[in-house]
Amino acid sequence: MLDTRHSIETPEGIALQLTVAGPGVRGLAYAADFMIRGVVLTIFSVLFGLLGVTGIGLLTIFAFVLEWFYPIFFEVFWHGQTPGKRFMDIKVVNDNATPVTWSSSVVRNLFRVVDFLPLFYITGLVCFCVNSQFKRVGDLAAGTLVIYNTKRKAFKFDSGVGTRVAPMPLELQEQQAIVSFCERVPQLSPQRSCELASILAPVLGEHDQQAVDALMEIGNGIRGAE
Amino acid sequence: MKQAAFEARYRSNWLAFEKHLDRVLSRSAGRFAKASKLKSTDTDTDTDTDPQDGEGPVDFSFSEAYRQVCNHYALAQQRGYSVSLLDYLNDLSLRGHSALYQSKTNFRYQLIRFVLFGLPQAVRKEWKLVLCASLLFYVPMVAVAVGIVLSPELAYSIFSPDQVSSFEAMYDPAADHIGRERKSETDVAMFGYYIRNNIGIGFQTVVTGIIGGLGTLFYLIYNGLAIGGVAGHLIQLGYYQPFFGFVSGHSSFELTGIVIAGAAGLKIGFSLLFPGRLRRINALTTAVAESVVLIYGVIFLLLIAAFVEAFWSSNGSVDFSVKVAVGLGTWCLVLSYFLLVGRVREA
Numbered sequence: 001m002l003d004t005r006h007s008i009e010t011p012e013g014i015a016l017q018l019t020v021a022g023p024g025v026r027g028l029a030y031a032a033d034f035m036i037r038g039v040v041l042t043i044f045s046v047l048f049g050l051l052g053v054t055g056i057g058l059l060t061i062f063a064f065v066l067e068w069f070y071p072i073f074f075e076v077f078w079h080g081q082t083p084g085k086r087f088m089d090i091k092v093v094n095d096n097a098t099p100v101t102w103s104s105s106v107v108r109n110l111f112r113v114v115d116f117l118p119l120f121y122i123t124g125l126v127c128f129c130v131n132s133q134f135k136r137v138g139d140l141a142a143g144t145l146v147i148y149n150t151k152r153k154a155f156k157f158d159s160g161v162g163t164r165v166a167p168m169p170l171e172l173q174e175q176q177a178i179v180s181f182c183e184r185v186p187q188l189s190p191q192r193s194c195e196l197a198s199i200l201a202p203v204l205g206e207h208d209q210q211a212v213d214a215l216m217e218i219g220n221g222i223r224g225a226e
Numbered sequence: 227m228k229q230a231a232f233e234a235r236y237r238s239n240w241l242a243f244e245k246h247l248d249r250v251l252s253r254s255a256g257r258f259a260k261a262s263k264l265k266s267t268d269t270d271t272d273t274d275t276d277p278q279d280g281e282g283p284v285d286f287s288f289s290e291a292y293r294q295v296c297n298h299y300a301l302a303q304q305r306g307y308s309v310s311l312l313d314y315l316n317d318l319s320l321r322g323h324s325a326l327y328q329s330k331t332n333f334r335y336q337l338i339r340f341v342l343f344g345l346p347q348a349v350r351k352e353w354k355l356v357l358c359a360s361l362l363f364y365v366p367m368v369a370v371a372v373g374i375v376l377s378p379e380l381a382y383s384i385f386s387p388d389q390v391s392s393f394e395a396m397y398d399p400a401a402d403h404i405g406r407e408r409k410s411e412t413d414v415a416m417f418g419y420y421i422r423n424n425i426g427i428g429f430q431t432v433v434t435g436i437i438g439g440l441g442t443l444f445y446l447i448y449n450g451l452a453i454g455g456v457a458g459h460l461i462q463l464g465y466y467q468p469f470f471g472f473v474s475g476h477s478s479f480e481l482t483g484i485v486i487a488g489a490a491g492l493k494i495g496f497s498l499l500f501p502g503r504l505r506r507i508n509a510l511t512t513a514v515a516e517s518v519v520l521i522y523g524v525i526f527l528l529l530i531a532a533f534v535e536a537f538w539s540s541n542g543s544v545d546f547s548v549k550v551a552v553g554l555g556t557w558c559l560v561l562s563y564f565l566l567v568g569r570v571r572e573a
Contacts, residue, residue: 010323012296014303017316053415060418068429079251097320098327103518110521113433137436140507141494141514150317172306179229179308223308224228 006133006145008097016097019148021090023128026146032084037066068109075105085146095143104142111138163225164217167203175222182219185212229307236298240318243291247318250288250325292322340522343568348519350564352489355496359488362446363481367454374458381459384451390459397460397468417536424480424532428524431487432494432517436510439495446488453481471546474553476534478560483527490520 004022007015044062048055074082080091080100092100092108115124115136124136133145170178185193190209197204197211204214227235299315349356374380381390427445434441460469497513498506538544538552 010296010319012293012319014296014300014319016320016323018320053412057412057414057416057418060415060422064418064422064425068426093324096327097323099324099329101329102331103515106521107514107518110429111433111436113430114436141436141510143511143515150320176306176308183308183310222228224230 004134006147008095010097018093018097018145020134021088021146021148022134023125025088025090026134029082029084029088029090032087033071033082034084036083037070041066071109071112072102072105075100075109076102081149089149090146091149092144092146095145097145097147100144104144107142108138108144111136111141114138161213161220162217163221164214165221166218167205170222178215178219179222182216182223185216227305229302229305229311232298232302232305232307233311239291239294240298240315242286243295243322244318246286246288246291247321247325251321289326292319292326295319295322340519341526344519345523345526346564346566346568348516349486349489349523352493352520355489355492356485359442359446359485359492362443363450363485363488366447366450367457370451370454371458371461374455375462378459378462381455381462384455385459393456393460394463394465397465397472413536413540416540417532420532420535421529424483425525425528428483428487428528429521431484432490432521432524435491435494436498437495438499439492442488442491442495445491446484449484467546470553471544471549472539474550475539475556476531477553478556479527479531479534482560482564483524483531486520486527487524490517490524493517493520 004020006018006020008018009015041063045059048059048062051058071082074085075092078086080093085091092105094100094104112124115121115127115138117123121136124138127136127140128134131140133139135145139145166178181193181196188196193212194208197215198207200215201207201211204211206214295315296319299312299319302312302315370380370384385393427449431442431445434445457469460466493513494510494517497509501509504512534556539549
């Protein structure tokens with residue numbers, strides 16, 4: 001329930017992992033969109049104001065379109081992202097992780113009205129909390145998910161720093177733990193990695209930085225790097 | 227195979243796929259993307275053996291490369307490779323997945339198909355719900371109108387005295403305008419007002435159906451009562467001409483639009499109340515997906531209604547008889563559209 005990962009099966013027979021976006025991020029995205037709409041509406045009300053009575057009509061139409069269709073247009077034409085969602089790096093997809101379509105976008109945004117009831121998205125928030133995929137009523141009705149955009153960071157195909165044979169045969173889980181540790185070392189502070197590696201000091205017979213190096217080498221060996 | 231060897235062997239394939247993906251996704255940005263365009267380059271299959279050739283846009287087989295990445299992802303999972311490699315392949319597969327499975331949309335074709343086939347067919351398919359919504363809407367309307375004609379004081383139990391006097395003033399035959407008090411240069415302003423107000427109500431009628439149909443029920447009956455009340459009161463005052471002259475033109479589109487919104491709302495509500503053999507959530511998504519056509523129909527009809535109401539109904543220079551004749555004509559048009567159009571199987 002606490003895991004925000006959601007897995008879907010594709011026709012290719014693999015299980016894709018999606019990271020579902022929670023109420024906080026989506027609330028912020030909504031707030032950003034709300035402000036953008038407010039600013040745009042203000043600018044246009046000044047511009048249309050110059051046109052007199054006809055301008056009021058055009059402004060009303062514009063406000064209507066902005067109110068109901070702003071999210072729909074952006075979601076359909078901009079890879080499932082409104083400006084607010086792009087800002088928070090999340091996007092709307094169909095339940096099967098395909099790009100959101102006109103129909104599902106129309107539905108999820110019309111049902112916003114229900115999510116808003118009785119005020120300030122209380123229904124939506126309750127709905128968020130009672131299903132594991134953080135769906136509001138509109139998402140349930142349309143069959144859509146809001147997920148984090150997949151990270152575009154380049155993958156490091158690094159070669160290692162020498163190898164070493166582990167002091168004992170390791171099971172798959174143990175091997176994976178060591179390799180995961182090696183991959184996380186660059187993101188950890190030296191102190192923290194020493195602390196973690198020292199847990200294995202009784203087995204490795206080494207301490208602190210030596211233990212880290214030993215684990216790195218064992219990890220390299222497991223990955224099969226030269 | 228150990229992970230490093232696996233990476234070394236296939237990394238050039240992955241990088242080529244990644245590069246191609248960037249190009250595909252940036253090309254489709256802001257446009258209707260056509261997955262078929264990608265697939266049409268699906269001619270050569272040698273990316274497995276010669277990944278360097280896979281760089282060119284012409285001889286690069288997208289689906290082939292995508293399937294290979296998926297395969298590698300499954301292999302990596304099964305062989306217990308490291309988290310970062312799994313994440314990388316997951317992201318790559320996910321982006322490939324969303325590039326490949328884009329729906330192809332030809333907007334103009336869809337629009338024509340919707341008008342000529344989709345909408346009338348959907349309305350006929352849901353005729354029971356349309357009938358149901360019609361009864362819920364028209365029965366209170368007619369009942370209240372007849373009631374007010376018979377006992378005029380009933381009007382004051384529906385409307386406040388202020389409201390009564392305001393719509394009396396709107397349709398007073400002695401006044402030099404009909405409808406809401408305005409001049410013709412306000413046509414556009416009123417068009418905007420009608421669009422925002424009426425389509426907004428249409429949308430609310432549909433979506434509040436999710437509360438077991440209760441919201442839809444409320445909007446149908448409430449609007450029926452309100453319209454019937456105004457009509458009854460004005461008939462009882464003898465203001466036939468301005469009232470029917472004003473409403474005849476757009477009534478067919480607007481009332482039918484509300485009824486269709488009601489039908490869509492009831493469909494959504496009933497799907498939750500009577501899900502049949504489906505789970506409630508699946509019944510809901512199915513019903514919603516089917517009522518999308520009806521929702522588009524609501525927009526379509528209420529747009530026409532707003533246009534007619536703003537630019538024709540309020541036109542005081544047209545004779546009463548012409549207006550009523552046009553009104554009857556549009557009713558015939560709307561009814562025959564929903565009864566007759568789209569009966570032919572589409573090509």
